[in-house]
């Protein structure tokens with residue numbers, strides 16, 4: 141944890157507006173309602189769906205022990221500049237869908253606020269240009285919340301590489317497996333449209349591409365990608381005899397690929413009733429027609445320092461986790477993480493979201509327990525296990541440390557030895573791989589990142 145000083149007594153709190161009041165906003169709302177409420181406060185909401193603003197305004201009202209809602213000012217998508225002026229907003233937290241980030245960042249910076257933005261920074265080359273010119277014109281700041289950097293296992297791998305124990309890195313092999321609960325979720329809603337999410341190479345893999353940039357302290361230069369939609373989507377369902385499918389998960393009964401919003405009161409409140417405002421369905425069928433993103437991806441990336449990465453993402457695995465191998469001139473480091481050992485089904489056939497709560501559910505296996513292991517093996521030596529500090533909470537303990545870095549960064553004394561805080565340039569370097577990968581998928585050719593027009597060189 142970076143060293144922090146206490147806030148000055150009586151110092152004004154930083155004024156935040158939450159832009160995009162969906163699921164992800166909850167992490168920031170809880171942080172400002174709870175452990176970071178002494179240094180920051182939420183002063184306004186913005187979303188195009190008033191039902192989801194109602195949810196959070198009621199939630200904050202209850203958390204503040206108010207009789208009823210918090211009654212914070214609320215704005216629709218057109219009201220960003222007005223909100224920043226009327227509510228004296230210092231910082232806008234952007235948690236809208238990926239393809240809207242660039243426009244909202246641009247408008248917020250130009251209206252005089254700083255920005256905290258969820259990954260990915262943006263989904264297109266044009267988005268990169270819009271953001272880089274807004275930063276150049278305003279001199280303002282962006283915080284990229286790359287929470288995976290903060291998971292102790294991922295910071296530990298960086299320390300191993302930076303210590304020189306495995307020498308100069310020559311290559312990385314990185315495999316990410318999303319299971320049929322989490323993976324399917326990207327095929328239910330806006331993520332499944334490339335124009336909204338950039339596809340998984342941007343929406344999901346920007347986390348992973350950022351990790352490799354961060355681990356190696358290097359910059360990607362060239363990308364070759366192959367992939368396709370091979371499991372989800374209507375065509376695949378028909379070919380495998382899974383047709384017809386329910387249009388939506390809620391009320392679909394015992395289908396293991398369906399999400400029934402009634403099973404989760406928070407999701408039901410955030411998405412079911414607010415459907416009447418915008419028709420946005422949180423629980424669409426992952427085997428629907430018209431999906432434009434890939435569920436199997438294989439990518440080769442070259443780095444400026446000479447290393448090469450082979451990367452794969454699969455979104456329909458029976459277990460969830462990742463494996464990273466880093467080869468160096470002095471040896472090799474291996475990180476293995478199992479986040480969910482199996483997607484098990486209950487007796488009615490539905491997927492069980494929390495297998496530990498239903499130990500008798502069919503299919504549970506002791507061979508793949510949840511856990512993490514970091515090994516280092518130097519040439520001519522036996523393998524050694526590197527202890528990983530215990531993290532608590534979301535994303536391997538990363539979310540809590542990230543939030544401290546976001547909300548108390550003005551109280552930091554000295555640099556974080558792990559160098560985890562990320563800015564817009566880190567965001568650019570991560571999405572550049574996905575943008576180049578998407579071009580490579582279309583053309584079948586390797587793509588030089590220097591040939592992209594991102595507004596500035598990486």
Ligand SMILES: NC(=O)c1ccc[n+]([C@@H]2O[C@H](COP(=O)([O-])OP(=O)(O)OC[C@H]3O[C@@H](n4cnc5c(N)ncnc54)[C@H](O)[C@@H]3O)[C@@H](O)[C@H]2O)c1
Nearest residue numbers: 160161162163164187188189217235236237238240258259
């Ligand atoms: N770092 C992580 O681990 C992590 C996890 C989940 C989501 N995310 C990111 O957080 C963001 C939000 O994801 P989510 O799962 O909460 O999505 P969501 O669909 O639940 O919420 C998005 C919200 O933005 C609103 N919105 C969309 N476009 C808008 C616009 N132009 N103006 C105003 N409001 C708009 C929607 O009405 C919705 O309330 C995404 O960028 C996603 O990639 C990051």
